[in-house]
Amino acid sequence: IxxxxxxxxxxxxxxxxxxxxxxxxxxxxxxxxxxxxxxxxxxxxxxxxxLDEARLVELANAADIILDCSDNYPTRQAVNRAAVATRTPLVSAAAVGFDGQIAVYRPDLPDTPCYACLFDGEQASDGTCALFGVFSPLVGIIGTTQAAEALKVLTGIGTPSHGKLSTYNALSGKWQQYGVRHNPECPVCS
Structure with missing residues (x-):
């Protein structure tokens, strides 16, 4: 941790x-x-x-999987770069306001997208919990889903969730999934 x-x-x-x-x-x-x-x-x-980039890579290299629970965009990008550099699976989750998202990235598998394929470096701000707040039950929903995805990757059970972005809205109680493709011009994983 x-x-x-x-x-x-x-x-x-x-x-x-x-x-x-x-x-x-x-x-x-x-x-x-x-x-x-x-x-x-x-x-x-x-x-x-x-953690600076070198320390992130060192820790990622020793991990079987990375769970990114950070609350800011630059950290998510840095964690993604470390995951790609070490080919370590990454389960990224975020929550702000009433909306949450989760995605599984598998740099250990060929031609799979990374976080930067979906969210390029030009997107500078995603808003902070301190600024926008977060609906407390949302964090539990997203966090337990993140844990389930990590366990699926580690144990090899269930349907793989990589290549998808899942979003959840706590007001409607609805999940949506979006396909994510590997960007052949991604500056991180290509």
């Missing part, structure tokens, strides 16, 4: 691992402790630092 950020009161409504007593503490360290309380047999490394 990598996160240099500290817990803020505004996180509590959607980041259920944390409590009021955790405000001001590092997110990765608190989450590590909380998960160890749930299951003491787990092995969790907490990385309480901002």
């Amino acid at each position: 990598a996160d240099a950020d500290t817990i803020d009161e505004t996180n509590l409504q959607r980041q259920i691992t944390f409590t009021e007593a955790d405000i001001g503490k590092n997110k990765a360290l608190v989450m590590q402790g909380r998960l160890k309380q749930i299951n003491s047999q787990t092995h969790i490394t907490a990385i309480a630092e901002f």
Whole structure:
């Protein structure tokens, strides 16, 4: 778990691992402790630092899969570059307002799209939770879907979800899926 950020009161409504007593503490360290309380047999490394590109590649190289739960576009692009560079599967999820999205990227498979194929480097802002807010149940829906997709990749069960962008609107309760193709001119994966 990598996160240099500290817990803020505004996180509590959607980041259920944390409590009021955790405000001001590092997110990765608190989450590590909380998960160890749930299951003491787990092995969790907490990385309480901002990760530059070289460190992202180093960590991605040691991972079986990457779950991107970041809340900003530049970080998502950097995580994608590390996943592509190391050919590590990536499950990317995001939520803002009442809308969430999830996609599985498989740089370990030939001719599959990456995050940059879908969201090119020209898109500079996707809005932050602090600015636009996020409907707290939405984070749980997107997060559990992200976990399911990661487990499907790791275990090889179910229908592969790569090559698709799934979006969910919490107000309508509806999912939509869009096909995503590999961009032969993508600056990251081509």
